[in-house]
Amino acid sequence: MFRSNALRRWPQVAMGAVFIVQVLLLLQSFYGKNDGEALAWLSAAGLVLSLLLGGLAWIAMAQARELAQRARDQLDEAIDALPASVEIFDERDRMIAFNHRLVEIYPHMLREFERGASFEELVRASLARGGIPEAQGREEAWIAERKTVRGQQREALLQRVHDNKWLRIYERRMPGGGIVGVRMDVSDLVHEQQRLAASQAHLQALIHAATNAIVTLDTSGHMLEVNPACQHLFGFSAQEMQGAHLSMLIGNAQTTAEQLQPEALLGRQREFSARHREGHELTVQMNVAEVKTATTHLFVCIITDFSDRKRQEMRLREANALLARQSTTDGLTGVGNRRLFDQLLIQEWQRSARTGKPLALLLVDIDHFKQYNDHYGHVAGDDCLRRVASLLSACVGRSIESVCRYGGEEFVVLLVDTELEGAKVVAQRCLDSLRLAAIAHAASPVRPWVSLSIGVAACVADVQQRPQTLVQDADAALYQAKQAGRARMVFGPLSA
Numbered sequence: 001m002f003r004s005n006a007l008r009r010w011p012q013v014a015m016g017a018v019f020i021v022q023v024l025l026l027l028q029s030f031y032g033k034n035d036g037e038a039l040a041w042l043s044a045a046g047l048v049l050s051l052l053l054g055g056l057a058w059i060a061m062a063q064a065r066e067l068a069q070r071a072r073d074q075l076d077e078a079i080d081a082l083p084a085s086v087e088i089f090d091e092r093d094r095m096i097a098f099n100h101r102l103v104e105i106y107p108h109m110l111r112e113f114e115r116g117a118s119f120e121e122l123v124r125a126s127l128a129r130g131g132i133p134e135a136q137g138r139e140e141a142w143i144a145e146r147k148t149v150r151g152q153q154r155e156a157l158l159q160r161v162h163d164n165k166w167l168r169i170y171e172r173r174m175p176g177g178g179i180v181g182v183r184m185d186v187s188d189l190v191h192e193q194q195r196l197a198a199s200q201a202h203l204q205a206l207i208h209a210a211t212n213a214i215v216t217l218d219t220s221g222h223m224l225e226v227n228p229a230c231q232h233l234f235g236f237s238a239q240e241m242q243g244a245h246l247s248m249l250i251g252n253a254q255t256t257a258e259q260l261q262p263e264a265l266l267g268r269q270r271e272f273s274a275r276h277r278e279g280h281e282l283t284v285q286m287n288v289a290e291v292k293t294a295t296t297h298l299f300v301c302i303i304t305d306f307s308d309r310k311r312q313e314m315r316l317r318e319a320n321a322l323l324a325r326q327s328t329t330d331g332l333t334g335v336g337n338r339r340l341f342d343q344l345l346i347q348e349w350q351r352s353a354r355t356g357k358p359l360a361l362l363l364v365d366i367d368h369f370k371q372y373n374d375h376y377g378h379v380a381g382d383d384c385l386r387r388v389a390s391l392l393s394a395c396v397g398r399s400i401e402s403v404c405r406y407g408g409e410e411f412v413v414l415l416v417d418t419e420l421e422g423a424k425v426v427a428q429r430c431l432d433s434l435r436l437a438a439i440a441h442a443a444s445p446v447r448p449w450v451s452l453s454i455g456v457a458a459c460v461a462d463v464q465q466r467p468q469t470l471v472q473d474a475d476a477a478l479y480q481a482k483q484a485g486r487a488r489m490v491f492g493p494l495s496a
């Protein structure tokens with residue numbers, strides 16, 4: 001298969017030469033000067049023998065040719081049956097065999113693929129049809145490089161050809177000097193790798209640009225990858241975080257190791273205390289997802305800085321609490337205001353109706369306060385109101401009892417679970433407290449100090465009646481106290 005025709009036919013040539021020599025000898029013996037008959041017969045016999053041998057040799061060669069042809073056909077069939085394209089070149093780089101898959105890969109080269117075509121001719125034909133995009137614009141240099149590495153590479157050559165097709169080319173030089181080449185169409189694989197690389201690049205870009213901190217963890221909670229936002233949030237470099245446990249960033253003294261196990265973090269969003277490298281506290285929210293494939297098992301944590309929102313929430317809560325306090329507090333005296341009293345009265349009225357326990361009310365009025373203002377001035381009047389509020393507050397022992405400013409110089413004391421007798425005790429305590437405090441009231445016609453008149457009322461609430469009933473009773477009693485000369489208490493009849 002690899003020799004020239006002349007070489008391959010040497011037996012015929014040799015036999016032909018013997019035959020010609022024999023003929024010459026025979027002619028010489030008959031017509032030559034030496035007339036030896038014996039020589040003539042010997043030559044004739046030699047000729048016959050040569051003819052015989054020649055015939056046998058001819059038959060043997062025909063059989064050998066047939067065997068060679070069959071072997072060649074079998075080789076062609078074998079390479080045709082292979083799932084990859086195969087091409088075989090002789091030592092002068094001329095094509096001596098190829099299979100149909102080569103034509104499938106290069107359909108535009110159908111006419112050029114033939115035995116005897118040189119590798120370079122084939123490459124040039126393919127280049128002329130744009131079959132090798134990577135060589136475009138530098139065809140000669142590309143051919144030179146290709147010829148240099150041809151048959152020398154240990155690794156397969158990955159080559160992009162027409163129609164975005166990708167080939168993996170294996171070329172090996174054979175001991176006889178020829179080259180056998182195998183080409184596999186790996187377009188699907190390469191396209192899949194390209195898609196994968198593109199989606200990985202997208203993912204990397206997203207992670208890189210994300211404003212949330214993103215950390216990947218191994219199954220024991222050690223950090224694998226961190227994004228720039230994570231470095232920014234915690235103040236550690238990527239090198240410092242990689243390989244360290246998540247607890248370096250997340251959790252405080254109360255956080256247990258189990259709480260930071262990746263599996264335990266799966267599911268709902270969780271809030272954690274965290275630390276910045278410089279020591280200041282952070283509040284973060286974490287979402288964790290599991291990534292489990294045949295070769296990978298890791299966890300992806302998305303960490304959101306919640307510190308600002310947490311601080312804002314805290315400030316808002318405090319502001320709301322302050323607002324709530326302010327909306328129910330009397331600005332001058334600091335005790336509850338009328339709004340609070342109205343709320344408490346309804347609330348306690350309903351409770352009393354429900355539990356059947358009594359509810360008492362003291363309606364407290366400062367005597368001759370107009371004269372106080374007139375005598376000491378309005379500012380002193382304000383001070384006096386503050387003092388009285390404070391003294392009254394000190395007279396109610398239990399936290400559930402409340403003193404509120406009812407309006408002007410009038411106060412109310414709401415006493416829960418208290419019947420009239422108990423309310424009288426508190427009222428007397430208030431009167432005594434003012435007497436002991438002895439806030440000078442030079443303009444008062446009843447006492448030389450600031451005195452109080454108190455109307456006391458108590459009842460067990462009736463849902464059929466309005467809570468104002470209790471206030472009316474206390475008011476009526478207060479009116480009586482005023483009428484009776486002030487600086488005293490009067491208790492009203494039970495309303496229910």
Ligand SMILES: Nc1nc2c(ncn2[C@@H]2O[C@H](COP(=O)(O)OP(=O)(O)OP(=O)(O)O)[C@@H](O)[C@H]2O)c(=O)[nH]1
Nearest residue numbers: 365366367368369370371373378379381382408409
């Ligand atoms: N300084 C001061 N005075 C107030 C305030 N609220 C109401 N007053 C004054 O309290 C006085 C109440 O006067 P009156 O209702 O006539 O009652 P009174 O002088 O105490 O007389 P009796 O209640 O009958 O003993 C008025 O002069 C109001 O101006 C306040 O917040 N500060």
